[in-house]
Amino acid sequence: MGETLRRAPGALWLSTSGTVVALSPDGSEPAVIAGSGASLWAAFEQPTRVDQVLADLAARFRVTPEAIRPDVEAAIEALLKLGLLEEVA
């Protein structure tokens, strides 16, 4: 996962209590992004490389990037599938 990702242009979102509610441009249902997923959403405010996000989150939670890689990759996969993140060409 060395690619650069960003929030889908046109995605709408609001946050409360450390939780994000987001709606992709084509989504029919808002998605609730809680816990570390909300940190991930914040990390992609600007187009960012995935390995950079991994490194930043690892430093923040004081773990190694490898320790969180499976969870982060799964969360990114889910956000891509929901149309909330997209790859920057």
Place this chain on the structure above:
Amino acid sequence: MIEADVAGVDDAVTAAATGLPGSSLQPPPESLSDARWSALVTELTAERLTGLLVAAVDAGRWPATDGQRDALLDVHLNVLGSSLLLERTLLHVVGELAAASIDVRVLKGVAVAQLDYPDPGLRAFGDIDLLVRADDAERLEAVLTQLGGRRNQPAARPGFDRRFGKSFTYVLPDGFEVDVHRTFVMGPYGLTVEIDDLWQRSQTFGLGDQTLATVSPEVRLMHAAYGAVLSSWPPRLRPRRDLAEMALHGSHDPDRVIAMAQSWRAEAVLATAIRETWQAFDLADVTALTAWAGRYPFTDHDRRLLALYRRPDPPYSALALSSLSALPRMRDRAAFVTALALPSREFLDRRGASLPRYLWRGTRRALRRSPS
């Protein structure tokens, strides 16, 4: 249950005051009973202010059990989800209107949440409010109809909305309502709003990847004041909370707001809104607006006009009769009276009334309300 409901209203005012500097309303010392908590959340949900309670609980300013906090967060996440769906509909509608070269301003909830609150997640909304120029109203209706919208109430007569109406509502296929405003309130206070002031200055905000326009901070504050005083009886909590937020933290110019109130002949509305809002939230902070409101000398005419609105279900006929004094030209008065005396058949059908019955009801109400 009635006790819990009443407590819900009082608790909602206290919860809404959290985050307002200078309020001496105190949250309860310990978590509420579940019945009282449930009444509070119900009240705040109706006012679309659950975000304020979430923030207060998170900050440790409002005690709650874990179960109460989790349930509140669930409610608020649902509320925010609905707000997002509304925002998307708004973007679609505004995009279609822009394609038809129809200029609009976003009013109330969406704009207020984005521009006047420190975090848009604090203030939810339940419909879409747009300001449109009278000359564009017919074309706007055509666009909304093309989008599958259905007008929920026909105009009293063709052209009535354009000249005298406050707003009309379209229901879109997704169930969301679009309120299209020409002015802020029906009756005399609506007819003295200087429509050009609403359009003179605007402010923009970003939503998704688009930029939307709304009215100036001064007009938003005046709109909140109208909502706090004239829109419903008893007054709703939400416009008061909006007004407090704007008056304490907003980017308005108080001199400009006061000048606007004077030229709209709505000083009594602004002064009442400020005074009652400060009283409701027990606010201590003195601002240029509160100082002015405290000094404003109410006249008998002010009291009579305010009393027309400040009752449950204000009679349309009494508001209509009082509107005549706000119309300076005889030609406008004649058109206004004709529209109300001889409404279109569609208008009557939708109200389930025949013309004689409509006239009798209006006359009876007007006579009952006329000063002896």
